Amino acid sequence: MFRKIWTLLSIVVMCTLVAGGLWAAGQAEEEAVGPGLEAPDEFDWRAFEGETVVASFPSHVAYDAAVELIPEFEELTGINVELDQVAYMRLNDAQLLEMSKPRGDYDLIAAVVMWKLEYAEPGLVRPLAPFFDEEGLTMPGYDFDDLVDAYVENTGMVGGDKPYLGGEGAELYGVPLGAETSLLGYRADLFEEHGIDVPQTYDELVEVSRYFAEEVDGIYGLAMRGASGHQATHSWLMHASPFGASVFDENWEPTVASDESIATLEFMQKMIEYGPPGMTGFDQDGQFNAFLQGDTAMYLDASVIAGPARDPDRSQIVDEVAFARHPEGPASALSQTGGFGLMIPSNAQNPEAAFLLMQWLTSPEIERRAAMKGAGPVRYSTMEDPEMQQMFPEYVVLREQVDYATPDWRPIIPEWGEINQEIGIGVNEVLTGAKEPREAMEEVEPRIRSIMEEAGYYD
Amino acid sequence: MPSVSTRSSVTPWLFLTPAFVVIALILLYPVFSGVRLSFFSYSMRDFAVGADPTFVGLDNFRHLFASPHFRNSIRVTLTFVGSVVALEMVVGLALALLMEDEKLKGLRLFRTLFVLPIMIAPVVVGLVWRFMYHPSYGILNYFLQTLGADPVMWLSDPGMALPSIIIADVWQWTPFVFLIVLAGLQSVPKDLTEAGIVDGCSYLQNLFHIKLPMIGSVLLVAAILRLIDAFRALVVIFVMTYGGPGVSTEVLSLHLYKTAFTAQRLGRASAVAVILLGILLILSATLAIRTLRSERR
Known part of the structure; x- marks a missing residue:
């Protein structure tokens, strides 16, 4: 009897080992094809290896596209990304609930622009300037100024000329993704x-x-x-x-x-x-x-x-x-201006890793690849790219239009x-x-x- | 050693205790904290930042009764509840009377078909009717246009939206009344109605003097259950019109939802809930008293 069980166990263990080996080989092959971004030597992509980022995202074309690309981010950084993707009408309650706890489950949230004051004024989300200022955190080639100004002001700026606008005294709380x-x-x-x-x-x-x-x-x-x-x-x-x-x-x-x-x-x-x-x-x-x-x-x-x-x-x-x-x-x-912006909750457990994901998702190259999957661009360079314009003729018009987009159309x-x-x-x-x-x-x-x-x- | 009589008087209470504790925890506590919250000003934002609710006394209620939207939602609710319950009772009773005869062919099939609408989830009912009412692609306007009539703006015309919702609710809940009334009719002893016929009663005399008085308490139960349910109706209206056009279909429960989750005034929403609870309590108490009385008889 024992002998039989022993044999059975050995077979199971061997099968698992073989299957695991084959899977690992497959992974290695995928890695050889290369992740989306080539990491320059000076930037340490793996600084937060092993950490987990929990993201609260809506079901929205821009986020669906982003979600498809996220495995490459995990590959590149060794950061594990868990997604909580729900219909956008249900995001607000879930996010408020998580952010009201001493230690929240969310590290990165996508918020509809209308909620930014609700989140930023009582300090539920973090200002992003300290992240961008910290040495070694901002990824190379990110080019913040390339993000459409009106989108940045609409999704991210709080406390300027008006409470919900940029200007003197304003702070940045969010970065646009899925803005329009x-x-x-x-x-x-x-x-x-x-x-x-x-x-x-x-x-x-x-x-x-x-x-x-x-x-x-x-x-x-x-x-x-x-x-x-x-x-x-x-x-x-x-x-x-x-x-x-x-x-x-x-x-x-x-x-x-x-x-x-x-x-x-x-x-x-x-x-x-x-x-x-x-x-x-x-x-x-x-x-x-x-x-x-x-x-x-x-x-x-x-x-x-x-x-x-x-x-x-x-x-x-x-x-x-x-x-x-x-x-x-x-x-x-x-x-008009509207849509979503990415923010980092004050009670996030892995804010730096979340900041890395935030940048990666809104970086020029990932944006172009997400655009191929139907996401609307939030960067001037994507809209101006002749190759992209060839594929998406509306980018020509969109590029002209964003100069007329106002963040002050809705209080x-x-x-x-x-x-x-x-x-x-x-x-x-x-x-x-x-x-x-x-x-x-x-x-x-x-x-x-x-x-x-x-x-x-x-x- | 306790006497037999003491033991027997304590034991039932001991057995009841767990049930009392569970009910107190899951039922009474939320109700009490809801009533308590109706005297406070509290928002989702206060909740998120951990701020305490501010006591405002009866302000929430005062504000509600001064608000034209709240008064409108009371009016809409009463129109909705009154219409659906009256229609469902009349149609349900008529259908039950038609289907009462056991010898009818295909009776079982019809009964099963009639009951189907109750089984469908309210969200699905709302969506299906929304598609049927669609101004351009809906099947109802398709038929109207085939007959040469003008299309009707079922859900976007302020005068039509409430009747359209009433139709959907009647479609879904008439079978419920039908089932209860049918069961009641079948419990009426056959010899009574047969004796009536022998004495020369017409169908109507038989109906009004024998059958209806016999099933009076059943009809009452059906009506009160429907009343209670209709007061709480939310999902179908939420999906079909979300209270529009204007506020012409904004029932009390939807007003409550919007106060809590759009305006984020949890205290004021609790006040709406307390008023709704009050109305429902009166209805349920009536039901309980009537049922007890008829049982005693």
Whole structure:
């Protein structure tokens, strides 16, 4: 009996050894092919070998691409990366919970730009300057200045000219990854067929929308979000900058019932009139589908649509879509900024290793490789690269657009979540025709004021 | 040595103790801390930085009753609950009466089919109805257009959104009423209805004077269970409209969710929860009292 068990055990052990050896050989071969980045001699990639970085990432095209590349980082540095990837709506709660503990489980988090003040002001995340200043921590060839300025300010800067902006006294808390601005997407085939020029101003945008809706059978004007709450607020804010409207004046007094804001809403009412049926209930998916299934001639919103537009599973217009700059409004040609930024929690257990991963993921070469997998670029050099432009023609437009991207189109203050809802209800009521623009906004304004008053902005 | 009578009076309590402890831990403690929190101002941010809640007395409640959104959500909830429960009771009872006859062919198959909607997860129900209501690709507008009618903006028209949600809820929960009422009808002794027929009762007389009075307590239980459930309805509405257009479908539970997780006011959200709990307690107490009374009879 013992003999039998002994034999069986020996066989199992031998099999394990052989399998392990074969696997190791395979690994060695992969290593010979080479990791993504060649390590120069002077930088010690393996300084944090054996440490574990736990990352809280969203399900988002930029992060999906990054996740595919992370095994190469582990190979290069000997750092073990564990991922907690969830739908972005669930990130906020999970991250707050982890960061409230004395020792958190997360070493690197991807935060939506709207949460940066919520994280940075009470000191839940670390300023990044000490990391960049420390000798031997910044990887060679990182080139921070190559990151799009507006994205850096939007995702990372806290405590400058306004609490959520750069400027004097501002500190850097995050680095953009999966950041975006707005672009005009249009159906090149339809525009050519009808001999129409791509709209460069909001007036032309209205006229072209009207033309398609009224003159072309089965095609509507512009795909826009309109659903009550965040979606409607997003649309209104994105058009508000070109019309010169804003949520607050310089004293934090709400100005959503200003003439500029009313003009913005009147423009949006026209877009509803010339848009596909049911647009007042569209969230981002509804908006994407309306454009990608060929219902509308145009799309004006986040640049992240470039990826899905090229995906034959999601898009019927793969070969017909083209991009142009966000049209210029009566007041400005500014476009939005949004998306995610990488941050390091104050209670991270391996912050240096996390900083290494943060840099590696946003480094020029890894960014280019992630871009091939559909992630939107956050570096000037990627957008300017002729080879990349060949593959992704929208990079030419994107490069021009980021110079007009403003980090100050949306007030990122801790009270924003509630204000966002209030504005979005009012805007949606205007779009569905339940209320007139001025009537709706004059009801919203005092509600915003009372939220701000309660938060102590007027003391 | 304890006497037999002492032992027998203590033993049942000993057996009950573990259950009491468990209930106190998982049920009473959260309820009490929720009620307590409704008198405080507390945000997710306070929680993250470890700040203590600030006592604000009845401020949260005062603020709620002054808020047009809260008053609106009460109105929407009452409309929603009233409509779904009335419709589900009427349709469920009608279906049960139709299916009551054991000799009907294919009865078993129909009963199984009718029960399917209850089994489907609410998120899936919400998504399926959202697709069916889709303004351009939805099957409902497809049929309307085939018939030559104008498409209906089911979920994006402020006047249509609440009725659309009511339809979805009635679709999902009528079978529940149907099942309970059917069981009640089958327990009505056959000789009573047969005696009625012999005495010359019409179908309606038989229904209103014999069957319905006999299953009165069953109908009450079904109605109260549906009432309680309808007050808590969240997921289907969350998925279908998220309270829109405007705030036309924002029921109390959704208002609670938004207060807690969008506005991040945990104290005020607790106040909404306390009000909702109060309403539900009254309903449950009614249910318990009526059931006890009918049992005693």
